[in-house]
Amino acid sequence: MARVLLDSPVPHLDREFDYLVPVALDESARVGSRVTVRFSGREMTGWITQRGAEPTTAAALSDLQGVLTRVPPLTAEVLELARAVAARQAGVVTDVLRSAVPPRVVAVEKEILAETGADHPASQRHDEQNADPVADGAEAHAVTEDDVLDALEGGQAFLSAVCAGDAPRAAASLPSRTGLWDEAWVLAGVARRAADAGRGVVLVVPDQRDLDRLCAVLDDLLGEHAYARLTGEDGHTPRYRAHLRLLTGRCRIAVGTRSAIWAPVPDLGLIVVWDDGDDSYADPRAPYPHVRDVAVQRCHHAHSALLFASTSRTTAVQRLVELGWLQSLEAPRHRVRESTPRIIATADSWESARDPFARRARLPHAAWQVARHALSGPCPGPVLVQVARAGFIPALVCERCRTPARCRHCAGPLAFRDRAAAERGELACRWCGTRERDIECPECGWRRLRAGARGVDRTADELGRAFPQVPVVSSSAAHRVGTVEDRPALVVATVGAEPVAQNGYAAALLLDGDAQLTREGLDVPARVLARWFAAAALVRPADRGGVAVVTAEHAETVGALTRWDPAGFASRQLAERRELHLPPAGRIAEVTGPDRAVAQYLALVEEARREGAAGSVLSAGPLPWIGPVPLPEDEQRHRALLLFPYTASEATAALLRSGRSAASARGEAEGVRIRLDPIGVL
Template sequence: MADTALPGVRVKVRFAGQDVDGFVLGRGSETDHTGPLAPLRRVVSPEPVLHPQVARLAGDLAERYAGTRSDVLRLAIPNRHATTEKEPSAPSGPWRHDAAAGETAWAGHEPGPAFLRHLASGGSPRGVWAAAPATDWPLLVAHAAAATYASGRGVVVCVPDGKDVARVDRALTAVLGADQHVTLTADSGPAQRYRDFLAVSRGARRVVVGTRAAAFAPVHDLGLVVVWDDGDDLHAEPRAPYPHTRETLLLRAEHEGAAALVGGFVRTVEAAYLLRTGWAQPIGPAREEVRRRVTVSIAGEETSRDVHARAARMPREVHLAIRDAVADGPVLVQTPRLGYATALACERCRTPARCAACRGPLALTGPTTPPACRWCGVVADAWACAECGHRGLRAPVLGDARTAEELGRALPGVRVRTSSGDGVLATVSAARQVVVATPGAEPVAEGGYAAVVLLDTWLLLSRIDLRAGEEALRRWANAVGLVRPGGRVVAVGDPAHPALQALVRWDAAGYADRETAERVEAHLPPASRLATIAGEPGAVDDALTLLAAPTSAEVLGPVDVAEGESRVVVRVPRAEGAALSLALGELQRVRSARKLDAVRIQVDPPTL
């Protein structure tokens, strides 16, 4: 096996009485292991799939997130497809690079053109980019990739979901030409995914766009990493050790000396902290550019003066804005809830309507269906309020289906479409129509939307979450970003709320700075490092007993989060974050060796 057992190949090793999968990390003539060594059983494939830079990244991520290297490698390297592995990877064809077109595209975001020139000259600038509304951000990302590619280096672009991958894919094809990049997504299928992975591993392709797993793509001579919309929860890996795409790419950029671009229509607190520490520099539009592109107003000002308008979910100003804008093109209406009437209450006393069988919430699934329980499905056609005996129902929270129904009645002759749940639309035409979508499911309109309406803003702001305001602003800004230049945006909500004020001013940077300052004062991330330990109460208590945390660690809890499950939060200053991760990793190893009850350890959870 001397000719095939090379660093990076897959092998089989006898371990604990069975053959297990492994990778060759290196070969040497000496070892620091004092016991006997086990021989390799066989080389599965001579194809090197674990490159040194990815192996180092996996080790560092496992240490940072208190996990194991094998768990990280499971996320980084796709399953082998033997037939595909025997096929050669086709080389890339001729490519093009129009530096002038790139600087023109980035002209509204300063110092965007200088950032491109730095990339093209082989430099490694690091920027936090707040995109202006009505920006074709995939095109700008493609030009940044082209500038890096022109310097002879590779690029990794990570976006939240498949819709965004498709947009960047089209932009890269338009800027670089065909067959210059690959897309890495879970929807590609095992054969195509492994084929694209091998094309990158063999150096046939050096530009990659994909979702979370693309952050580990073994790109040769990496020159730029890009993460778009880093506040999206899809960037948080749901499997252990739960690494975040942003942290993975930034760590990789640090290891390989690559440039970094953290972009979005808003600036997250973590991105603002990169600017606060001087690790990156800001890139964004001038105030005049924002005013030229969009006008944002709040319809809540009318409701504050008119007592009758307060009960209206869509004030008159909203109906007028939709009616006027739909004459020029499509209109987007964002509503936070999926379904028809997702919550019901007594019409007289406002007591929430509950199921008589299981006490679950009642809901309506359509205009002609009787109320039914969302938990057990029992129909409650004879419901009466337990408090006042009244039989009338009202819907304090309406879903996208009911919203579309109301707009269809108010706008006869105008097509009303929905995009949510299993029926998400990727794109819509420039025809006269109204699109009702839930956050994250907004389709891209050809030429942009003539107007965007944001309903029920209070619902996103009422989440019991550390990031409620930041997440609400991010979802609103992503919808506003789809408007056409010169379009109009109307939000329905409290005009005094800081998040809505930031939206009206398009000042996501100022809002992020404010949130960062408040978290620094409260010793919350990113100014501190948090870890949660969750599991059965006895297992959590045992874990706390075994944890050799730094002396500066503060333990919050335990608290009951569900039946039979408790959770503690361990907090340390940011400078002690590495020590906390090491202590948690050692805790995991001790518990595994002693075969104690499992606990879930998560470092820097995306939300609490």
């Protein structure tokens, strides 16, 4: 018989069922195989999780209908991890597996089988003692990039422990992203050293641009066949081929975006996550796990080493550092001074005395001088201008009373999409697209507007006219530029879309900081600071003339950038969260849905709590839900929040999961969404 986990998002079916294995399927029905079965009169797919001789039920068993995969794509380690993630997120295991295992591609499976010349390619793994760790005879490169992490305090001991087969855990703060500190070379060097020691490696980066840069370095350092690339943007065929190459032991290094954290790497010894604070690491599909949390759980289950690396430090990682679970790897202060640019804060007392209008100007005189010197001085180079908004003029306000201009149809913000629209006075709603002309302020009746915010295109347009002989490059999420040449140019980019300069930027102007810091959200200061660190780290060191100018007034955030102290800022933020019992000092659950459905779900959770309260950490009384209250953006949907400590984490997640299963079985609480530790909920 075989135990099968049904591939169904229905919570009350999130368990295993026994099926008989016909003689004809006995050999092919291996653990980890995808199969078809009959359930409640209809055909469904599922995963074989266990083979055995005795069923766990006395009921009559149905036969397996078929085996869909000749190469079992699901490993026992990934299945165990998926179960742990589903339990932590109060989700369904097969929802997790959809992210972990790519869709099957028959042609790729046949290709792999043909290469191995066997029907069981998983048994054809390369001999670990005889195979070249880098595959396909790539020559060993004695590159200095391999030793960059050694420059961090504790870095050499960390790498030595990884190569010795131990499982150290650390958080590294890099002082720069230029020269030998380029994150692509740092990650590739760490992977090379671990692979040379016979350890499997998983490298995870936030987006496609980061992945392309990392793969280019790996091609140069190790060879294109030494690693498997995993990203959804490459399509099903390349991703499934990479998945099977790892399963069959053809390579021991997996690199990719969010889904790469699930890569079935043989003999996994090291997991590296670059920039764990990036929003793209939060899975938008149920049960909404974050790569950081999956990495922590996989490190625990696989007994592997773990490294979080970034130019900044998230409060979630800082919490693990202060618990002693992660070791902090930081550059000595003299190394920080050698590697970072000079930071100028235009809002400090010195600059304010020199330029009294600096606080009101979007581009203060000090920033203007820095840009001009960087473009035409003794060491000229590109200048990065970081702005908060995309578009041309994304927001308009009344010239007299500053009331935001709104669409008469949907109340969305009115904007000028481009320069031509601004010259014609043609407004467009950013929500519904309705075009407007000659609107009147509903507050004061004035008919003239002014820019409430300037986007990347308008900023590029203005700087192009101010520096007429200098090329202007614009980069945003809609039009990303990967790299820029080492020559004078103005590079205007939205946050997160900054290109990499070949030899580092001569200067960086960090604009619109106050506009970003005034947004609502618990994590806003930390997010803004992380963006500043990421941009300033692309600038040449101060001893080569590198300068970064920040125009914001927020003293604590600007001070952390000026001192280049990401860990200290994260520690102070975490201390404030602890006092208020806010994440990540504790956990949070969010339940959203129609008013009645949310109320039904909360009632089922309370019912489950009372039934299992005896001896439980949750026996003190009803859960302290906040709400439910209508959502600001949609009053038809309501939201309830629950803050709970880590000591009650397992019990609370199990309770929320139990309530979800009960609601599913009864057909109640339809349309309810449960998220644990969501980004930006507070």
